[in-house]
Amino acid sequence: MTKLNGTIVVVDDSKFNILSICDLLKKNKYNVMSFLDSKEALNYININHTKIDLILLDVIMPGLDGYELCSILKQNEHVSSIPVMFLTSKNGTKDLIKGFELGAVDYIKKPFNEFELLNRVKAHVTIREVQRQLEEKNNMLKEEIKVRKETEKMLHRLATVDTLTEIHNRRYFMEKANNFFGKSLINNDKLSMMILDIDYFKKVNDTYGHHIGDQVLNEIGRVLKTQNSDNTITGRIGGEEFAIAVYGEDVNKAEKKAQLIRRKIKKISILTSEDEVKVTASIGVVEKNESVNSLKQMLVFADNALYLAKNTGRDKVVTQYIV
Known part of the structure; x- marks a missing residue:
C-alpha cells in the first residue's frame, strides 16, 4: 500500500477549483476530502480532526464564508491546532491581515501556481507532523511526571505512615x-x-x-x-x-x-x-x-x-x- 503524505480538507464552492486542487494533491500522494458547503466541512472536521493535517479554505463562499468558518474552527480547542490556509482572489492588505488575525497560517492567491501550492502544502503538513510528534512527546512526559509524582507520594507514605493503623509511624x-x-x-x-x-x-x-x-x-x-x-x-x-x-x-x-x-x-x-x-x-x-x-x-x-x-x-x- 502506498504511504500517503497526509490528509487535506479542501473547502471551496467552485466545483472546478475543487476538481483541479484535488487532482493535483492526489497525484502527489495526499488523501483529500473536499466540500462545496462550509457547514458540511465543519461537521466532518469536528468528527475527524485527529486525522486532518491541513485545511485549504476558500474565502468567498455563500452562507458561512471562509473567515467565519476559520473563526469557528480556531475557537474549538479540539480542532484549533489544524493549520488553515486560505485560497483567495482577494489581494488587499486588510483581507490578508484579517485572515492571519483569525488564525490562518498562510494564504495562496487564485488562480494558484501548482508548484507554489504543493510546496506550501508540503511545508504546513510537515510542520503539522512535527507538532504532533511534539504533542505526543509532551503527553508522554506529562504521564511520566504523573507516574513519578504518584510514586513519590507512595514512597513518602511508606516512609511516614504506619501501614496497619494509617497514622504516622x-x-x-x-x-x-x-x-x-x-x-x-x-x-x-x-x-x-x-x-x-x-x-x-x-x-x-x-x-x-x-x-x-x-x-x-x-x-x-x-x-x-x-x-x-x-x-x-x-x-x-x-x-x-x-x-x-x-x-x-x-x-x-x-x-x-x-x-x-x-x-x-x-x-x-x-x-x-x-x-x-x-x-x-x-x-x-x-x-x-x-x-x-x-x-x-x-x-x-x-x-x-x-x-x-x-x-x-x-x-x-x-x-x-x-x-
Missing part, C-alpha cells in the same frame, strides 16, 4: 515532635505530650488471635487520626503504644483531649463469631517546662505518667507535672 512522629520541641524553645510556647498504651493487649491477641488485635489497633488509629492538625501530631511508636504531641497547649487542655480519646477508645467494639471485643487505654500526660531540655526527656516523663496510670487501675489518664 515512629520515625515520622519523632521528626515532627522534635520540630514542635525546637519551635517551642525558640518561641517560648507550651508543648504537651501524651503516651497511650492499650490495656491487656496481649490478652486480646492470646484470646482472639492477632487478626483481632490488628483490628483493635486499626480502630485506635481511626480515633487518633481525628486528632491530627497543624498543632497536633499522632503516631504509633511501639506495638500497642501511641504518642500525641500538642503544640501551644498546656497540660490541662492536653488532659481534656486525652480523656476524650480514652472515652472514644472505650466505645470501640469488635464482634467475633463468639464474643464482643472491647478494650481500654491508659494515657500519661505531661507538659514541657524549663527543666526539660530534650524531646527524649519529655517522653520519659510522659512514660512515667503512663506507668502510674497502668499501676493505679488502668483505663485512666494520669497527668504528671514536671518539677
Whole structure:
C-alpha cells in the first residue's frame, strides 16, 4: 500500500477549483476530502480532526464564508491546532491581515501556481507532523511526571505512615515532635505530650488471635487520626503504644483531649463469631517546662505518667507535672 503524505480538507464552492486542487494533491500522494458547503466541512472536521493535517479554505463562499468558518474552527480547542490556509482572489492588505488575525497560517492567491501550492502544502503538513510528534512527546512526559509524582507520594507514605493503623509511624512522629520541641524553645510556647498504651493487649491477641488485635489497633488509629492538625501530631511508636504531641497547649487542655480519646477508645467494639471485643487505654500526660531540655526527656516523663496510670487501675489518664 502506498504511504500517503497526509490528509487535506479542501473547502471551496467552485466545483472546478475543487476538481483541479484535488487532482493535483492526489497525484502527489495526499488523501483529500473536499466540500462545496462550509457547514458540511465543519461537521466532518469536528468528527475527524485527529486525522486532518491541513485545511485549504476558500474565502468567498455563500452562507458561512471562509473567515467565519476559520473563526469557528480556531475557537474549538479540539480542532484549533489544524493549520488553515486560505485560497483567495482577494489581494488587499486588510483581507490578508484579517485572515492571519483569525488564525490562518498562510494564504495562496487564485488562480494558484501548482508548484507554489504543493510546496506550501508540503511545508504546513510537515510542520503539522512535527507538532504532533511534539504533542505526543509532551503527553508522554506529562504521564511520566504523573507516574513519578504518584510514586513519590507512595514512597513518602511508606516512609511516614504506619501501614496497619494509617497514622504516622515512629520515625515520622519523632521528626515532627522534635520540630514542635525546637519551635517551642525558640518561641517560648507550651508543648504537651501524651503516651497511650492499650490495656491487656496481649490478652486480646492470646484470646482472639492477632487478626483481632490488628483490628483493635486499626480502630485506635481511626480515633487518633481525628486528632491530627497543624498543632497536633499522632503516631504509633511501639506495638500497642501511641504518642500525641500538642503544640501551644498546656497540660490541662492536653488532659481534656486525652480523656476524650480514652472515652472514644472505650466505645470501640469488635464482634467475633463468639464474643464482643472491647478494650481500654491508659494515657500519661505531661507538659514541657524549663527543666526539660530534650524531646527524649519529655517522653520519659510522659512514660512515667503512663506507668502510674497502668499501676493505679488502668483505663485512666494520669497527668504528671514536671518539677
